[in-house]
Amino acid sequence: MEHNSVRSRRTHHKSRLGCRNCKKRRIKCDEKKPACSNCQHHGISCDFTASLPASPSPATSDPDEPQRRPASKFRFRASRYQSHLSRTSMPVSETSTASTGVQCDDPSIRPDGLSLPDLQLFHHFVTATYRTVAEDTHGWELWQVHVPQWSMTYSSILHLLLAFSALHRGHQQPASAPELRNRYIAQADQHFTFGVSTVTSILSQFELTPENAQPIYIAAILICFVYFARGPLPGEYLVFSDAGQAEWLVLLRGVRLIVSTRRQHIFKGVMVPPNADQEMMKQRYISAEWLEIWQGDQRQLLEVRQLVRQRSADFVQGDMCVSLVDSLMQTFEDVYVKMSAHRERVGLMQIIVGWLYRLPEAYISLLQEKQPPALVLLAHWSILLHYMRPVWYMRGWDCHVIDGVQRSLPWEWKEWASWPLRRIQSLENPG
Template identity: 45%
Template structure:
């Protein structure tokens, strides 16, 4: 019998009816990972494995390819309970889903797990790869990282994709003030989906995903600043409750504490700069003045009747700030883009001990005075489009939170902004 006439046997494989409800509805293979299957993680939807009482997510409605239409809902200033940290000493896996004044739970989003891409989204994607990426790096050697590598990651990691689109929308809004409202709405939509997506992935944080989750956190940071200062929120403290920024910092600390070596490897491995930096003569007198002002805060610490622990915490923060001052003025002397200062300035906040951040939230006067002398440095980033106004916002927030007897201690920061 000729080979081509042999009957073909049907390949058999083991079928399973134990997949999650969403995968069954979409008729795709489920890997049955619990508590959240990989497909639900990728599409940032609630998996029926994690909550057996829910039904499969409703199918997405098919929409035609059309220009962006602004969402009907305006920006909501509402804190989502889904992402609150119940215990300040405990870092939740939801910490990266920072409140950030974006309502990401109750607000319907125009973006679904099966939405066709919109023309406006293509515009945002193009703008990021053509322009925005240059504004978040101070060294041309890092351009490829953001323009090529991170964009490549976004093709398989939805949170990165939506967060770069959100940042691009805010950048376009900055460049086109007459259309800012429309672009902000687009940014809100993409930020909503981006945070929801990365929060789902956090539940399964591992060596494979840690770098992408970290980049998502960095992008959330950029979007937070680009959205602009908000009344009552002053980065490290707020008028009410836990500051949004601390929630974000807790999420970053969780990632780096668990996977520091893995995060800063490969394309994210820090590049050693062989160039020795020094403070230029033009900036030396300015640096000396700032150093004297910070050292004067130590006199306030010495005058207060503090516990040994508080004295140590404040003195350590002041010494850290003095070191940051020198690094900031060295970078300023290099005449590179001031966006490079962000890593140095946010690094000081990141390293603050929990005891000091708690005192800032309680508006302890000495802690606030120290913060005001740090916030002055933000004015050197005013040439960066997403940092405008933050220096004055934080320093004035400190002034309003201090009793009058402590105002003389921050007169100099107030004069600088």
């Protein structure tokens, strides 16, 4: 009689060689080199990458130099644009910063492989660009210190930061150097592509956590900055477009999703605004310089309010438009209070764009349907954009939005959008 043999249990060798990130999250690491799949998926730096020796450049390597080098988180590599640069047609200082090494369209390229031009863009951000996104020392510290620190862990922030810096460098070039400006734009586009894809992946898979809420929020804000800095696009007017859904509206909804999901994890620590700003806004002081202008704007907005109220029966959501006129008047007043304190104009961003951020979806639908009352209200809001013209990445948006409104309105409503246009023209030519 045969004895039934007991099947032996297959042995299992538990690996302890997973990367540090996977161990911390207590998930299985596939131990792929140079970066495991989990780290690639989340767009974060894998310590497997840091453990790889940097390959010496053939042009600079010394045969007597030891082959093993200390592990480094970032590695230098050649720029994809380097072959297109003419060193004789460009000053040395510009040649070194006119290229970037990020090949975002090639998945085989690791996002943490940095070229020297990338580091020069990084240096430009922490020495110049950071001052253009905040109005005081609290904000400058956030963007000069903390955001660059986060970029060392979150590659999405790194690439968006470099994209924004490249656009700033391009903006600083003279009109007589369009080729150089276009090279910076090309750099920005490459970095922007990778940065956006990483943030989109996290949001689409609902992987926003208390730990990454602040960095992902900053990445989303950087995406909006880059969008503004690239300048107005034909047919795109922030919250409505000539065809389809406006691109910036998609970005705005992404920021909304992040804030609504993780507000308590975002606005804490270094992200808490200073109390001084809140006290200033409570005082409601408007200087003589701005008081007469504010009173003129207020009279015009009251006329718009009366118009919308009279025509509310003819349009869907008429009552909502009336209440939005009231909120826009409050926004105008907030802007004049802020400017009376002689603060940096970039500080108006939160107030002015904040009005768009708080718009109800029903009103946004009216804009997309090109309903006249909604468009007229947006035209008056665009006056406030003019006050942000000193901010390099906001120039041209005021006239662009009003132009889109004018072309979208039926002829009997065009006069109501003409007043905001004349108002902006009077600000441009005060004499």
